[in-house]
Amino acid sequence: MHKIMIAVDGSDASLEAVRHGIKLYEQGLKAHFVIAHVQKEASLLELATTDSDLIANASIDAGMDLIASAQDLLKAAGASYEVEISLGEAGNTLIDIADSNECDQIIVGATGQGGLSSILIGSVSREVARHSRLPVTIVKLPDAPETMDSADDDS
DSSP: EEEEEEEEEHHHHHHHHHHHHHHHHTTOEEEEEEEEEEEEOOOOOHHSSSOHHHHHHHHHHHHHHHHHHHHHHHHHHTTTEEEEEEEEEEHHHHHHHHHHHHHTTEEOOOOOEEEEEEOOOOOOHHHHHHHHHHHHEEEOOTTTOOOOOGGOOOO
């Protein structure tokens, strides 16, 4: 069975990545999904002034909230999946999750920002694609509205 990690951060782009995985599944790919989410680690100040277990638990709870929509989509499709929530730097941690779960592929959403969003992808997507040993599929939002920079405005 093909094992596919899908990076989910609660954004529309990451949900589109989940939909892409589901489409592959519905087209007959025998797949098990790993829904991966990475929360930023607490700062030194936060750790010094607050219980570190409390911070870690709050981060995990926040991550579970952000992946709830992805879980709903996979449940509705009848797909088998598991959830991995980790703390750390997003790009490297996502690669580590895929490796430790022995995934065959990674799917991420493109979350490029700014006026060049049609040709740029998000830094996390780019880092995962650049450094992962696995095939990486980057999924763009369909019919994303083009953003015009004020420099391009003729009025």
